[in-house]
Structure formats: structure tokens, C-alpha cells
Amino acid sequence: MASAGSAANAEAASKFWSYFQHQKESIKAMYADNQDISQSVRELDIKLREAFIYLPSYDQKQFTRDLDELRALLHRKGSNTSSATSATGSSGIKSKAGFRFKSAVSRPGSALQKPAEVPATPTESKTAEHATDTSTSFGFAGVNEHWVTADPQDQVAGTQTDCELRDIRNSVIDLRPISSSIRALNCHRIENTLIICGPFAGSATVRDSKNCTLVLGVRQFRMENSTDIDVFVHCASHPIIERSLGVRFAPYPSVLRSSDTAAAAEFEASGLGALPNMYESVDDFNWLRRQASPNWSIYKHNGDDESERTKWEPIINSSKLREVSLQKLLPQNQERPARVHETA
Template identity: 25%
Template sequence: MDDEMDKETISDDKQAEAEAALQKKHLSMLERLSKRQQTRSINIEPSTESTSSFLSRFTQLKSSIESRLSESQSISSDPSQLKPHFDKISESISDLEKFVAQSSYFLPSYDVRSSLKTVSDLKRSLENLSSELIPKKKFSFKNKVSKKDSDSVIPESKQPIVPVRDSVQSSESFAARDSPGFRNKFGEVLVGEFSETEVGEFTVSDLDSCEVRIIGCVRALFVHRLKDCRVYVGPVTGSVLIDEVEGCVFAMASHQIRIHRARRSDFYLKVRSRPIVEDCSGMRFAPYCLSYRGIEEDLSCAGLDAETGNWANVDDFRWLRAVQSPNWSILPENERVGTVDISNADSRMEEI
């Protein structure tokens, strides 16, 4: 009898152990499922939520701009109101473009392209309305030679060449901007230091054989009509737009970079989103190579301290085939410049 009771006790113990092991296994499985769900929440949901939030906000801002564009005809009877009206719309479109630039690092490529096309369409609509409702004044550039420069007048053959094609788009997008910048120079070293505070838009336009150094942060940079120049730029917290450059070297960090009509130029980049090129040829890309005192802090404040590798992930909007675009390539390592230190603002810098 005692033996039978002992056997039953042993059997009960084994069953209890088996149930405990099964419960432990079940709890372990639940824990793994919970961790997997948490991982999915971290890796997927914020991106989806951010994209959805972006599209909702983008649509709202776009509708507001379109509504104000529609109001332009109704106030055209009072020309004095049109210019400030268009200025406000232009500012809103610029803000919308910056919003796309700041969000592009997490957006799918299709959404970035679609949003940028919408921004371009809004700009075109504004340009058309402005041309229709506000008569454009004729203007011309006048070159004045100061007394101190009278002994070093640049021969006409050495003056920067200013193409006139696409004049409507170029003047609206670049030359007509009232932002501070460097314009119409030949053979000079041009230095802008903004270490104390971030400035807004900055324009670099119509330069030939110049070296540009921008130390500190700017919100947006516009580069137009450069030939045989070197452009070294600290962090740009919004976007960089480059149009019509040839034989140049650029070193710049930005959230978004768009390049139009560039020829035989090298780009050393640190960028959050994929660089966009259009109507370009002979372009070569390499990682950011710039240095100056305090650049690490500036990059961190601008959200550009991390290396994304996007300098090598270039989107050519004019090349839709699956094979590599012939318009750009990776700059071979043995042809890259070393670190370029622009801390010394007194003389033309050499790569080290």
C-alpha cells in the first residue's frame, strides 16, 4: 500500500513539474512575443505615423497656399496690395519646401519627389500670376569700379559669364532674392562667419574663379551660376539649391541638396536625404571633408552629426533606367582632397 502511495506521489510530482515547465515555456513565449511587438512599435509605427502626419500637414499647407493664390485676382484692382500679398505667398512656399527638406530623411522616395513637384508647381503658379498682374520693370546690371579698385580692373574677357537662358525661372529662384550673399565677383576669397547665430537664406551667385567659405549655420543656401569656384559650407539646417555650375568643388552639409545643370564638378557631402540631381553631367561625389573650429558643435545642433552615407545615394531625376546613371559617379579615393580646414579666414586655403 505504501509503495502504491509513493508511486502516486511521484506521478503527481512529475505532473506538477511538467505543468510548471509548460507554464514557464508559455510565459517565455509571451515575453518573446511582447518584445517582438515592442520592437515592431519602435521600428515601424513611428515612421508610419510620421509619414502620415507629414502628408496631412503638407496637404493643409498646400491648400492654404492655393487658396491665397486664388485670391490674387480679386485684389488685383489695388496693385499696392499685390506685392506684399505675393511676398507672403512666396515665404509660405519657401517654408513648405523647408518642411519637405526637414522631413525627407524619413519619407519614402516617392513622397519626397511628389512633394517637391508640388512645391515646384506652386512656385510656377506664383511666377505666372506675378508676371500677369504686376508689370515687370526693365533693369540692367551696372558695374561700378571703386577708387581703390581702379588700378585692378578686370578685363572684359575675364568677367564672369552670365547666361540669359531660363531668365524667368533663374531670376525668381536665385538672382532676385533679397537674402545676404556673395554676388558678381572674380578671383576673390569670400568669407562669411555666422558662428554666433544661425542666419536665414544665403545666396552665392555669379562668381568666377572664387573661393567661398561659410563658417557657422545657415537655414537655406542658394548657389547660382558659378565657374571654376571652390565652395566650403558649414551646416545648412534646411536645403541647398545649386543651379548652373561648372568646374567647381563643393563641400557642404545639409538636410537636403538639389543640383540642377551642373557640369564637371565634385561634391563632398554630408546629407540627411538622398541628393537630387537633374540635367547634370560629369558629377562626382565623396564624403564631407570640411573642418573649422566649432564645426562638431554646429553639426550636432543642426542634426547633421551622424553619417548617413547618402552622399553616395544620388537620385538622378533625368535617368529612369534601372542601371547606374552615367551623369554621376563616386569620386575615387586617390583623387579626393584631404580635410579642408577653413578656420583661417585670412588667406586662400589649401587641402591638408
């Protein structure tokens, strides 16, 4: 006999299927009418990742393929958008949430479109309901050789926002001051960079990136088309990788939790503190064999607590030089096991 939880998941999956089909057809109609579909595609991507916690594996793959088709439509119109973005300069930031980034030039952002009703996660209905607030978003792009620390300013209590990081190289991005206000973190084309974020009750996606280290606590994590990435994560569901190589997973560094009193409080406030960390239960969508996927592994720290603290000291003491942090923490600066073979 099916459990109550299984029945609830099946019902939510059925509702999400109807929601997704409605949104997909709506986006196609907008595209046919020559309307901007970027925000709608982005919002549907967020909702899909939120639904991964209860969707069957087959449905996850099918919805992902459908979403890729919608992204292809978006890319066909991308040239004009890219030209407009490049005109803002190499450090453009759009912010409607009242957040500042040091070394950034701020400008108003546009409100996201409100989607059709989406089913709440069966076991996390309160969080899913909260995540439907799409009134604000911010982003940071074109950063090279900087240590960037997010700085909350005029924050509205309870407001949840999306964070977009794009085209960032050779930098340190510290989102911890605003992590409790992040709903979804989306990273695109990040290279030779450390991204550190405290826990938040949402999802994170990394695409088209290489030689990066990520530190974060989330409910869902997904990576696509990326190489040589170290992920120090507390993840409440199975992390997902697709078309990626040389990925290593490890738990959220205990030394960072113990040295940052805000982090401990945020783990509790986000609900992640009471949930098991599934960082070892990775699903590789491009590996269907019985043997373990060669595309990811568990990061093994061969040292004591003191050596672990020394490793993360540049982050604990943020006055340290960016070059020192990157030298200690980026994957390609560390010894890595040889790959058996590439993605099947």
C-alpha cells in the same frame, strides 16, 4: 502593418499637401493682383525642400513641377527686378541679419513674408519649428575673382537666416563663420567657384551652375540644371539632382573636420553628427531606368591622408592665393571619367 513612423510620415505629407495648395493659390492671387510674389515663392521652395525628408517620391516631383509653374510667373515680372538689382552694382549685398561680406557693399534687406502653418517634419519637429522663423535673410551677388569670407557682425543669438548666392564666378566663397546661423543656402548661376560652408540644420539648392566645388553639411541637398559639380557633403537625406550632368559626390572632407574645431562642434549642434551620411544614395529625377544613372558618380580619392591634406591646404590656410585654391579643387582642373551618355 504600417509602422508608427510611416503613419506619421503619411499624416505629415497629407498636411503638407493642404498647406502647399493653399500657398499656391495664394501666390497666384497675389500675382493676379500685381503684387510681388518673389518672397512667397522663395519661402514655399524652402518649405518644400524641408518636406522632402517625408514626402513620397511622386509627391516630390509633382510639387516641384507646381513650384516651377510659380517660378515661371515670377520670371514674367523679372525684368523690372533685374534692372533694379543691376543698379546696385556688381557686388550688391542685402543683409538684415547683421552679416558682412568682405569686399561687399551692404544695404538693408526686406523681411520675408510669414507663410501659413506648415506641418513639422515627423522626426525633426523641433528643427522644423525653428526653421519657420523667416525674419531675416542676406545675399551676395555679382562677385568675380575674389576670395570672400563671411563675417558675423551684431548677430542676434538663435537667429536663423537664408543665404542667397547669385552670379558668382572665379571665386572662393567661405561661409563657415556664419554656417550655424544659416537656415537655407540657395545658389544660382555659379561658375568656376569654390563654396565652402560648415554644417547647418537646413537645406541647400544649386541651380544653373557649372564647374564648381561645394563643401557643406545639410539635411537636404538639391541640384538642378548644373554641369561638372563636385559635392563634398554630409547629407541626412537622399541628395537630389535634376537635369544635371557630371556631378560627383563625396563625404565632407575629414581633414576639414579635424582641422577646424568649430566644425566638430557645429556637426553636433546641428544634429548632423548623429545622423548617417547619405551622400551615396542620390536620386536622379531624370533617370528612370534600372541601370545606374550616368549623370552622377562617387568621387574616388586615390591617395593617403597626407595627399588629402595637401589638396585642401589652401582652405585650411586661407592666406593661400585664390588661384591656387581653384586650380587644385575645381572639377575641370582634375581628371574626370568620360560620360556614357547624357540625361534621358
